[in-house]
């Protein structure tokens with residue numbers, strides 16, 4: 024690991040000031056992704072700005088009935104907050120399905136959103152990788168690509184975003200609260216992460232000298248009926264091959280509200296708008312679930328080792344919706 | 354190429370001739386850590402992990418380095434009572450916090466109930482993962498007592514846990530045992546859980 028200057032920020036303006044002064048500096052939250060990547064020399068900041076003393080760990084109700092999750096609230100604390108458990112079970116399950124209890128105790132909500140891909144070639148500094156070194160090529164496209172994306176890929180990069188939490192946030196229409204020298208603004212979660220296009224080195228639309236302060240969840244009464252279904256190689260402590268965050272309200276044998284987002288399939292949490300459109304107002308049947316899943320995956324492209332994800336994603340959607348519908352009937 | 358002993362201790366060997374020399378060395382920082390009730394005043398580089406500070410600079414080698422990337426749990430210690438992977442965090446970030454390692458839990462003539470249970474139930478073979486397992490289990494039992502959920506918890510609206518074996522396994526999945534002593538580990542934890550409940 025390279026040597027770096029350690030700066031402990033006492034408050035938000037000190038943190039932002041340090042980042043503005045040094046374009047090579049990086050904020051550190053839990054460190055569970057950054058320390059790992061620094062050790063591999065994928066990330067090489069010459070300064071690390073410790074933001075852990077900033078007062079951004081609260082989880083509080085918003086006046087409109089929503090919830091504000093502090094940027095520095097730990098993943099474990101967020102998942103176990105009673106209001107999150109009761110109102111947004113999909114978020115609790117997504118977080119609890121990620122990493123391990125020890126890691127979730129360190130991991131912060133902001134750091135989770137900004138974790139980088141687990142593409143093996145991104146981690147291997149001897150391999151070509153457009154995300155790590157723009158213009159060097161993509162070793163995954165012709166290489167081993169079992170964990171890679173099937174939707175929204177480009178010829179530059181087929182990496183996936185590994186966060187489970189972010190998939191639940193996409194289904195919940197969360198907004199990311201950002202502080203910069205110019206003031207506070209918010210970014211809807213769907214506009215936060217990017218597709219790779221010609222600039223796979225940019226994971227998100229967050230600037231270098233912008234600090235995430237919180238993630239807001241809008242009031243969503245029907246989110247009490249929600250779940251996170253994660254399919255992986257072993258049943259615990261593994262990244263998703265495919266995952267589905269689903270929110271579903273059925274009344275009078277009709278789908279009143281539905282939200283679907285997919286993980287493990289794209290460079291960003293994939294909100295399944297095409298499927299939602301087919302489902303809204305329809306009767307909740309196995310046929311319509313399958314039709315919605317087919318529509319969402321229509322544009323999917325499989326590579327040598329990950330083509331199985333296309334059918335897997337469809338089945339995972341169907342199973343998530345079936346499970347929630349059965350709960351409504353029970 | 355030869356390496357200095359400091360480089361080896363820091364785990365900071367040049368990798369495959371890839372790295373150009375580091376820029377200006379920011380040098381050593383005074384770092385004060387409170388570990389098992391004792392204060393340690395160290396001079397560390399900022400890049401020293403909490404794990405390396407414990408093992409290489411303080412000599413508390415009970416905490417183990419398995420993967421050094423968050424994937425095995427051998428390095429689990431408690432920070433302010435919460436279990437964390439000491440390999441993925443810098444020591445300097447933990448000034449002012451209370452750190453507990455396996456050395457702080459019990460002594461050979463006065464074992465912690467979890468240590469005694471691991472012996473009783475064959476919760477280990479080689480023992481390499483054991484300090485991490487025990488620190489992890491201790492925090493896990495506290496999480497259960499405060500009603501924290503896991504992915505194995507069916508009703509999230511109730512802050513009460515029925516600690517089934519499935520729950521224990523899910524809650525301990527951050528600790529890998531290369532010897533596969535899992536049955537004994539689950540038995541040890543259940544035993545201590547029941548002892549505590551009986552009290």
Ligand SMILES: Cc1cc2nc3c(=O)[nH]c(=O)nc-3n(C[C@H](O)[C@H](O)[C@H](O)COP(=O)(O)OP(=O)(O)OC[C@H]3O[C@@H](n4cnc5c(N)ncnc54)[C@H](O)[C@@H]3O)c2cc1C
Nearest residue numbers: 052053054055056057121122131134135137186187235423
């Ligand atoms: C073995 C292992 C298994 C894992 N398995 C899973 C899994 O199954 N599912 C999953 O979702 N995740 C998984 N993870 C990833 C884990 O969830 C992330 O590492 C963690 O959420 C990152 O949070 P952090 O606070 O530690 O981030 P850090 O490492 O501290 O930071 C990550 C990035 O965010 C930036 N940053 C942090 N806070 C802010 C802020 N407030 N404003 C602006 N920038 C900021 C940092 O500069 C850095 O670039 C796993 C990790 C490991 C090591």
Ligand code: SF4
Nearest residue numbers: 142152153161180181
């Ligand atoms: S998929 Fe993206 S991250 Fe992986 S090697 Fe290709 S460019 Fe790099």
Ligand code: FES
Nearest residue numbers: 419420421426440
């Ligand atoms: S050494 Fe820290 S998790 Fe393996």
Ligand code: FES
Nearest residue numbers: 478480530531532
């Ligand atoms: S006892 Fe050998 S690794 Fe667990």
